[in-house]
Amino acid sequence: MSVVTISLIITTYNRPDALTAVVEACFAQSDLGYEIIIADDGSGHNTRQAVAALQARAPLPLRHVWQEDKGFRAARARNLGTLAAKGNYIIFLDGDCIPQRNFISQHRKLAQRGHLVSGSRVLLSEAATRRTLEQHLDLHRLSVVDKLRWRLCGDLNKVLQLLMTWPDWKRTSKRFTWRRIKSCNMAVWRADLELVNGFDESFVGWGHEDADLVVRLFNAGVMRKDGAFATEVFHLWHKETKRDQASSNRAVVRQRAVDRCTRAVRGLQQQQPADVAAGQIMPQ
Template identity: 90%
Template sequence: MSAVNISLIITTYNRPDALTAVVDACFAQSDLGYEIIIADDGSGHNTRQAVAALQARAPLPLRHVWQEDKGFRAARARNLGTLAAKGNYIVFLDGDCVPQRNFISQHKKLAQRGHLVSGSRVLLSEAATRRTLDQHLDLQRLSLGEKLRWRIGGDLNKVVQLLMTLPDWLRTSKRFTWRRIKSCNMGVWRADLELVNGFDESFLGWGHEDADLVMRLYNAGVMRKDGAFATEVFHLWHRENARDQARSNRALVLQRAAERCTWAVRGLREQQEPAALAAGQIVP
């Protein structure tokens, strides 16, 4: 089996304080043998400045891929990030999800040919998120007592997953399920993404483009592993995105599941066209 060479793709949009907290946690990983691509869905100058400051002190390769702001286009941003990546295994992380120190090493351990890993998250309250960003708290250094106090005080929605790690067994699902599909924390082989043409950019607005990817991978024979009790990230609070298209997007996923669809209508292959790539800028 070939070595696991990880490219971490972090999506972001106009939230440089959260992005900085996330990338700082990435710089503190126990395993620094990977690269970071910031997949930017049209952020402004403040984010570009924040990324430049991070690049200046990065202990590993860090690149910035940007596209014009034309509304919620996270699927396209992730595809552009994938095309810019050099690794054979892609880990997707959102720019408001702070990883624990063993995040990369755990994803590397769970990586298995013919499988994707659907990671897990712990939600922070609005108050805890504000403290974290304003005081530059290092969530990776929270003690056992602090984690328990945050949970009791309602600042974390769960805590047991932060206190123990389960081994890599009984994680594989034999059927497609909607449970815990989160592109904010997901690991998948690049070859498998290419097999199904990546994320489908034809989905409009927020919602279920990640479920569509997992469903198409499942139809193509790629099984899913549950990353709970191994890959937890701290999800910083934010107001929910508009979900006007969520119901119709879910219906589309169900239709494609019934049709055993595997190929994205508009995905990686379309972005490889010269004109399309020109619209996505790799910022030095």
Template identity: 70%
Template sequence: MQPASKISVIVTTYNRPDALTAVIEACFAQDDPHFEIIIADDGSSNNTRECVEALRRRSPVPLRHVWQSDEGFRAARVRNLGTLAASGDYIVFLDGDCIPPPHFVSQHRKLARPGFIVSGSRVLMSEQYTRRLLDARINLHKLGALERLRLRLGGHFNKFLQTVLVLPDVGRERRKFTWRRIKSCNLAVWRSDLDRVNGFDESFTGWGHEDSDLVVRLYNAGVLRKDGAFATEVYHLWHHENLRDHATSNRKVVLQRAADGTTQAKTGLREMARTAGAAPVAAPPSAALPSETGDGQVRSTI
């Protein structure tokens, strides 16, 4: 099995520096130090920039902040921006409100296999406990099994067993396409496979199904899925639901692409690379993108 030589964790964020701090500090506590962090910022204000700069100064691993202007929900585009800034051969997408356990990177490394993506899992947290955790800076990973059970029984976690058990890499491969657990808040993809399908499709704007579209196009290109449950769980902090005004139309596009075998993003990594003056995505990614202004601005360097 070919191991991932370097992992890039791309953390998307938008104007929630308290949650981002909790996520990045959990990244700092990983038991596998062989990775980098790319914070992919969908137009946050200066508060997030200042937060990231403070985190960067004490980061034990390389950390970069890329930013695009605030023009609404453009998660697909900012993930492509993060991908172009990454130097790893294996990309793990993580949302800036999803706290990873200490074995998050090492478990994704163990599950990585050429020809597969890994769709991770999450534990949803209540609004009340989310506020308590952020205000008191609670370290989730020091909680014992009994306290986790209490949180589950009290309605503050929606799962329990997944928070205390890690299962081996057995029976995780899915040979048929399924919509189940497609969440880009915890999704691992080989960089070469992202290049193969031209990354996320930036024509998906507004909330909904840009992650499903990526997985459908990867499947059409021959890339299968592995289930990351009971190995890669993250703790998803509560937040208000995003507006879903584009969800129906976006889903229709995905269904059509599943039916017609589409593999390429209409507007993706190749187009962004040309605009940014970066190397073509078919080539190995460079260690850094040149500094820019406006969309694609690199806020800090490794």
């Protein structure tokens, strides 16, 4: 089997304090054999400053890919990140999801040809998020007692996933579902992304572009592997995103499942090389 080379693509938009906490946790991984690409959906100067400060102390390669702010375009940001990536295995993480110390090593362990890994998240309350960011709390250092206390206080929405790990044989099912898919924590072989033309940038507004990717991958023969009880991340609280297009986007995904669609209408192959080369990758 070929060596797994990992690129971690972190999407962000105008939340430099959360992004800094996430990337600092990435610097503290037990496995540092990977690269980080910040896929920026049009953030302003504060985020650029935060990334530059992180690059100055990064123990591994860290690049910043940026696109103009034209509304919610996470699919395009992830595609730009993929095009800039050097790894043969891509892990997608959102810039408000703090990984545990073994996040990369667990994803590397679960990497299997012909499969994607759909990870999961533990939601932090608004109060716990504020404490984490203002006090620069290291969530890696939470003891079992701390986690149980946070759960009882409502600062975590679940805790069992942080205390135990499933065996690998429980992770793959022949019964496919595209529900509960979160691109805030998902890993895909680069070759499989290229096979289906990446994320579909034709989706308008928030919602379901991640489920669409997984449906098209399944239609192309890629199975879904459950990363729960192994790859949990701490999802920092934020206000709900406006979801005007969510219902219509969901309908598109359902139809593509019926039609056995595999290729994105507008994806990786529709990006112009000049878009990535000329001014969109921020200098280190």
